[in-house]
Amino acid sequence: MRDFNLVSGNPAPMPPPLPVxxxxxxxxxxxxxxxxxxxxxxxxxxxxxxxxxxxxxxxxxxxxxxxxxxxxxxxxxxxxxxxxxxxxxxxxxxxxxxxxxxxxxxxxxxxxxxxxxxxxxxxxxxxxxxxxxxxxxxxxxxxxxxxxxxxxxxxxxxxxxxxxxxxxxxxxxxxxxxxxxxxxxxxxxxxxxxxxxxxxxxxxxxxxxxxxxxxxxxxxxxxxxxxxxxxxxxxxxxxxxxTGGGLWTSLERTKQVEWEIELAESFYANFNPKYRTYFSGKLYQLYRLILQSGVYSFNQKGALKNYLRYLHFALKFWAKTIFLKLLSYIK
The missing domain is CATH 3.90.550.10 (Spore Coat Polysaccharide Biosynthesis Protein SpsA; Chain A)
Structure with a gap:
């Protein structure tokens, strides 16, 4: 086992020596x-x-x-x-x-x-x-x-x-x-x-x-x-x-949000149904981020669609939240 000094600010460890x-x-x-x-x-x-x-x-x-x-x-x-x-x-x-x-x-x-x-x-x-x-x-x-x-x-x-x-x-x-x-x-x-x-x-x-x-x-x-x-x-x-040049790190934040929404939407529609609640909540947070921050510039033509999708997932999120709250009072 190699010993590394990985304290923040220290030089990165190098790869092991190259064999033939x-x-x-x-x-x-x-x-x-x-x-x-x-x-x-x-x-x-x-x-x-x-x-x-x-x-x-x-x-x-x-x-x-x-x-x-x-x-x-x-x-x-x-x-x-x-x-x-x-x-x-x-x-x-x-x-x-x-x-x-x-x-x-x-x-x-x-x-x-x-x-x-x-x-x-x-x-x-x-x-x-x-x-x-x-x-x-x-x-x-x-x-x-x-x-x-x-x-x-x-x-x-x-x-x-x-x-x-x-x-x-x-x-x-x-x-x-x-x-x-x-x-x-x-x-x-x-x-x-x-x-x-x-x-x-x-x-x-x-x-x-x-x-x-x-x-x-x-x-x-x-x-x-x-x-x-x-x-x-x-x-x-x-x-x-x-490096700042990777597939993800090189993207502007608006593009990252756009990508996260696209991915979450595909999981919501096509993945194991038992995880739909999780991806629904994720989409609610992402669409809310867009609307609250006024980030329409990455897809102005989709602004209405974004708002409607936000309402869709917001209703799901708050319906679940209220139901769980009521359930806790009953117990």
Missing amino acids: EDEIIARWGAGAAPLVSICCATYNHVLYLQDALQGFLAQETHFPFEIIIRDDASTDGTVDIAREFAAKYPRIIRTIFERENQYSRGVRPNPAMVPHARGSYIALCEGDDYWIVTDKLEKQVALLNKCANCSMCVAQTVVCKYENNNSVCERILGTEKDYLDFEDIKRTYVHTSTYLIRTDFYKKALDQYAGKIGFSDTALRYILADIGPFVQLKEIVSVYRV
Whole structure:
């Protein structure tokens, strides 16, 4: 176990040293097929990708793993780094290079890699984040092997702000619970760079909801939590690097609210009915936020629709609130 000084304001921990390919494969024994597929989505990550790949390749496991790099038509040299590493680690790294940006066409990066994954488990980590311990995969696979009904294994991460070519620790994300269910996921944020997902569960989620719900990281957490609980490795395993250029952090607040409403509406309409009350309450809060703050600019043509949807969910929210209040008086 590496020792980290993760006090806020301290420099971010770096990934472990980079081994050569023969050294990695020598640990695997006779197994040929990868047990874990590490899926790394990249877009203009030229400053960061080497750290991510170094963290992947430093994993010390007794089982084979593969690394799938999918670049979504970067324009900054990210592809050159991916090619360089693939040439040095040809038995481990596979690459997918899109000629045109697919995210702008509605294609989510992580689900796009699932059909290419050969492992029984899928580990996610985008190209601007990275792993900082060598036993992440080994420990997470062991936990999932002990918990057959769990959909994935998560862990703790340290949030680091990247400015002026330096990363500085800000806070730690995660919880001390061993298992997390849907109720926990509503309150606790677990970062994508820590995910180890059962591939068959991921495919089941895609088969059931693709085209109905957009497969963002948030959506994936909700859907997998409905399929089975998460088991947690209660250790810090990764750095979540906040650059301001991520898919979420680069959006203006109005666009973030628009996206949250779209996602919540899709869950309200298409997800397990037992969670409709939760998403109804969420939509009430989001539409109220728009109306109270006067944020019409992102969708002026939809202002009337927003108001009507707000009334719809407000009635549901207050009807439930009044009913529970009356019930408490009766008791």
